Amino acid sequence: MSKMHVKLTLNGQEVEGLAEPRMLLIHFLRENLKVTGPHIGCETSHCGACTVDMDGKSVKSCTVFVGQANGAEITTVEGLVNEDGSLGVLQEMFREHHGLQCGFCTPGMITRAHRLLQENPNPTEEDVRFGMAGNLCRCTGYQNIVKAVLASAAQLNAVKEAAE
Amino acid sequence: MKDEVQTPEDRSASLKGMGCSRKRVEDVRFTQGKGNYVDDIKLDGMLTGDFVRSPYAHARVTAINTEVALKVPGVLAVLTAKDLEPLGLHWMPTLAGDKQMVLADGKVLFQGQEVAFVVATDRYAAADGVAAVEVDYEELPVVTDPFKAMDADAPVLREDLEGQTEGAHGPRRHHNHIFTWEMGDKDATEQVLGEADVVAEEMVYYHRTHPMPLETCGCVASMDKVTGKLTVWGTFQAPHAVRTVASLISGIAEHNIRVISPDIGGGFGNKVGVYPGYICSIVASIVTGKPVKWVESRMDNLMSTAFARDYWMKGKIAATREGKITGLWCHTTADHGGFDACADPTKFPAGFMNICTGSYDIPVAYLAVDGVYTNKAPGGVAYRCSFRVTEAAYFIERMIEVLAIRLGMDAAELRRINFIKEDQFPYQSALGWEYDSGNYHAAWDKALKAVGYDELRKEQAQRIEDFKAGKTRKLLGIGLTHFTEIVGAGPVKNCDILGLGMFDSCEIRIHPTGSAIARLGTISQGQGHATTFAQIIASEIGIPADDITLEEGDTDTAPYGLGTYGSRSTPVAGAATAMAARKIRAKAQMIAAYLLEVHDDDVEFDVDRFVVKGAPERFKTMKEIAFASYNQAIPGVEPGLEAVSYYDPPNMTYPFGAYICAMEIDVDTGEHQVRSFYALDDCGTRINPMIIEGQVHGGATEGYAIAMGQEIAYDDMGNHKTATLMDFFVPTSWETPHYTTDHTVTPSPHHPIGAKGVGESPNVGSVPCFSNAVHDAFRPFGLVQSHMPHDQWRIWKIADDLGMHG
Numbered sequence: 001m002s003k004m005h006v007k008l009t010l011n012g013q014e015v016e017g018l019a020e021p022r023m024l025l026i027h028f029l030r031e032n033l034k035v036t037g038p039h040i041g042c043e044t045s046h047c048g049a050c051t052v053d054m055d056g057k058s059v060k061s062c063t064v065f066v067g068q069a070n071g072a073e074i075t076t077v078e079g080l081v082n083e084d085g086s087l088g089v090l091q092e093m094f095r096e097h098h099g100l101q102c103g104f105c106t107p108g109m110i111t112r113a114h115r116l117l118q119e120n121p122n123p124t125e126e127d128v129r130f131g132m133a134g135n136l137c138r139c140t141g142y143q144n145i146v147k148a149v150l151a152s153a154a155q156l157n158a159v160k161e162a163a164e
Numbered sequence: 165m166k167d168e169v170q171t172p173e174d175r176s177a178s179l180k181g182m183g184c185s186r187k188r189v190e191d192v193r194f195t196q197g198k199g200n201y202v203d204d205i206k207l208d209g210m211l212t213g214d215f216v217r218s219p220y221a222h223a224r225v226t227a228i229n230t231e232v233a234l235k236v237p238g239v240l241a242v243l244t245a246k247d248l249e250p251l252g253l254h255w256m257p258t259l260a261g262d263k264q265m266v267l268a269d270g271k272v273l274f275q276g277q278e279v280a281f282v283v284a285t286d287r288y289a290a291a292d293g294v295a296a297v298e299v300d301y302e303e304l305p306v307v308t309d310p311f312k313a314m315d316a317d318a319p320v321l322r323e324d325l326e327g328q329t330e331g332a333h334g335p336r337r338h339h340n341h342i343f344t345w346e347m348g349d350k351d352a353t354e355q356v357l358g359e360a361d362v363v364a365e366e367m368v369y370y371h372r373t374h375p376m377p378l379e380t381c382g383c384v385a386s387m388d389k390v391t392g393k394l395t396v397w398g399t400f401q402a403p404h405a406v407r408t409v410a411s412l413i414s415g416i417a418e419h420n421i422r423v424i425s426p427d428i429g430g431g432f433g434n435k436v437g438v439y440p441g442y443i444c445s446i447v448a449s450i451v452t453g454k455p456v457k458w459v460e461s462r463m464d465n466l467m468s469t470a471f472a473r474d475y476w477m478k479g480k481i482a483a484t485r486e487g488k489i490t491g492l493w494c495h496t497t498a499d500h501g502g503f504d505a506c507a508d509p510t511k512f513p514a515g516f517m518n519i520c521t522g523s524y525d526i527p528v529a530y531l532a533v534d535g536v537y538t539n540k541a542p543g544g545v546a547y548r549c550s551f552r553v554t555e556a557a558y559f560i561e562r563m564i565e566v567l568a569i570r571l572g573m574d575a576a577e578l579r580r581i582n583f584i585k586e587d588q589f590p591y592q593s594a595l596g597w598e599y600d601s602g603n604y605h606a607a608w609d610k611a612l613k614a615v616g617y618d619e620l621r622k623e624q625a626q627r628i629e630d631f632k633a634g635k636t637r638k639l640l641g642i643g644l645t646h647f648t649e650i651v652g653a654g655p656v657k658n659c660d661i662l663g664l665g666m667f668d669s670c671e672i673r674i675h676p677t678g679s680a681i682a683r684l685g686t687i688s689q690g691q692g693h694a695t696t697f698a699q700i701i702a703s704e705i706g707i708p709a710d711d712i713t714l715e716e717g718d719t720d721t722a723p724y725g726l727g728t729y730g731s732r733s734t735p736v737a738g739a740a741t742a743m744a745a746r747k748i749r750a751k752a753q754m755i756a757a758y759l760l761e762v763h764d765d766d767v768e769f770d771v772d773r774f775v776v777k778g779a780p781e782r783f784k785t786m787k788e789i790a791f792a793s794y795n796q797a798i799p800g801v802e803p804g805l806e807a808v809s810y811y812d813p814p815n816m817t818y819p820f821g822a823y824i825c826a827m828e829i830d831v832d833t834g835e836h837q838v839r840s841f842y843a844l845d846d847c848g849t850r851i852n853p854m855i856i857e858g859q860v861h862g863g864a865t866e867g868y869a870i871a872m873g874q875e876i877a878y879d880d881m882g883n884h885k886t887a888t889l890m891d892f893f894v895p896t897s898w899e900t901p902h903y904t905t906d907h908t909v910t911p912s913p914h915h916p917i918g919a920k921g922v923g924e925s926p927n928v929g930s931v932p933c934f935s936n937a938v939h940d941a942f943r944p945f946g947l948v949q950s951h952m953p954h955d956q957w958r959i960w961k962i963a964d965d966l967g968m969h970g
Contacts, residue, residue, distance in 0.1 A: 037197020102690030103194030104429030
């Protein structure tokens, strides 16, 4: 099958490659670009393990053709670390509050939470539970994930306030 | 010196040893997307394998045409049973003493069964190849009901076994019969039932479901033709067992096989079994000379690897009028699907189902289990449970409720008067177990008090009045459970899988500068072993947990062990860890005594050092001892500081817990709302409270899913109805309840650190708790038993059947 030229911005860096038009974004990221943070859990958009941020929206990259991502700006969990390589606030709070166990849902979870907190910087527990409902976790029962997201919101807001 | 001014408490805290909520070391990688799961492995020239699967539940395979598929660009090979037969690999042994087709050998026995294996350059080409394989099927009559499967004229499923009257677990009495397993005293139990004041009788069904870890099963097999060494990375909960079994069935010498379990994205029992994909990948790598990856899709996973439960448990429970239980009888019909691929210790074809007397002092009991073949997927794994303990706990906790109804008693009180008492431990159960320790009354009282049980019952009574008066359409159900688990399999004298004894191991090596590496025979799938096992070592030998690297899962480096499932890591490998640490401590004591110029008996261990008795200012820290062990000539003592322990546990451990749930139920819509869920767990000594709490949250959520909607369902033609996450219920953060956790501590007397294991308790305990809440809500309206899962429609149907919709 003939291949198309794909160019996109991944975690702030321009990348390009050749891919069959039918190739899914998750496979392009994982197999062509070797960015293996986003995982494959269901291939039907239900589990959210493949969640990435695409042009400012959370998308499930298992049901996006790579062609649809051409020219897009994409952030994965790898792009959420601080510039000095230390854990970003969400990553640190997931660790602090035991918001992960096997770690398989975690990249999608954190990437989704990253977008959620931009959409709603002051979420209630209910907002978090609703806003994260597209991401399945089999290990944690979500309680500590919710705690981690709320703690991240508080911390990010405190930083923002201090800066103002 | 800094530590001269530190108090022993400070020194102890800095170790981050047992009992502290140490943050997980794994998380630094996982939160950045730097885990290394099997699908992340990419090797030069690696190929991808994918299966052609049967669309039929029972059919003869009359022809397989691979010609077109082989012309698909990128497709390199298509394997069928004919290709595997010369190698003797078209069938493989199951963990239960049966055998299973690797690829369809003349017929298929369940929908989704593996028929051919396509090997291609990438996943897209493999999928194209799968679509191009032509298979001719001749449909056969299907049987999905295990009771009908035992009819005289039922279709013969396993033609390969025709005429075989002896199975792996004794006589077979029918062509679809696998085994009968009996425990206890049948005659005495029937006599008690015959003479009892009250006998409650009920069929309790624990439906078929699936562990469904978020990461599916998969592997990468790589045969290096130059060295003759086969390396297999895979989602294996028991990597060493996989190596031995792979060696035995392939004929490749065991030292030429290296099995590596990388990070595993949840297991829950799904990754204990050996699946056709592993065998086919290995063969394909040998044939092509290239690494071959096979990773299941979600649909493959739900259709073909490792279902759980599917037990029809007919029970009779006898009691006095006052509620003292006098006997328990159970006959289980176990639906095993097309092959008996249960993951149970060899001598226990129905696992530890004989823990079904639960937390109660029941003088006589009898259990019989009949295993039956049907046209469903094989499996029968322990989904976050220790070999059928979930089924047993659900059975007894339902039977108690049924008996309470029969007696007109409060179910909490009925439990209380039948609990095994604290002074009865170690307790010999009527079905053959020796419970190590427990204090059920204390746990129960604490739980009832914590939830305000009496007030809840008052509120419920008021609600029933209001309902009857037409003031509300919502009922309140109070779910009760007191479960006893049996985990930590197990003593080699009676526990093996395929002949492999179920001990486990730990090897600890202290480096000269006082840090360490430890390797275990287990493998974490999210339990946080790298964090917790280091805590055990920290407390035992006084090296900070942060200075200890922990490795598992590589059979070339880790000591042999039987892996992680059945809550066995802490009870068995955790014990091995403590024992290995104690061997090191014993040697350290000799070294310290030499350095301090006193007799061995004149020094004692103090947190992170050995001190001269009565002169605590004279000491040698473990760091100093480690350096000396390598670099100082000590008469009569070998250089180095390391130890290994292979631990064969003297008994299982018996964690227990008391769970109470309050649930609102809408009679008209069948919707439910979990208002509160309280979980008290007693897992003996607690290593890391944060991780324990996380395990309880996760296990209870799996239990919530199972009780309230999750199932593997088939229609009468054997079509799988729940093969995607659209149909297979996995709760999201939205519907998952909030949990309150609590604990008591009753250490195991035979475990070196008193720990019992906790990972599976919440699944075992929460399923009956949620289910009992649903039943309890409808108890005043006449409901005795309704089968899980209690999804919205089924709850609505309960109300409708009870005439509550007017």
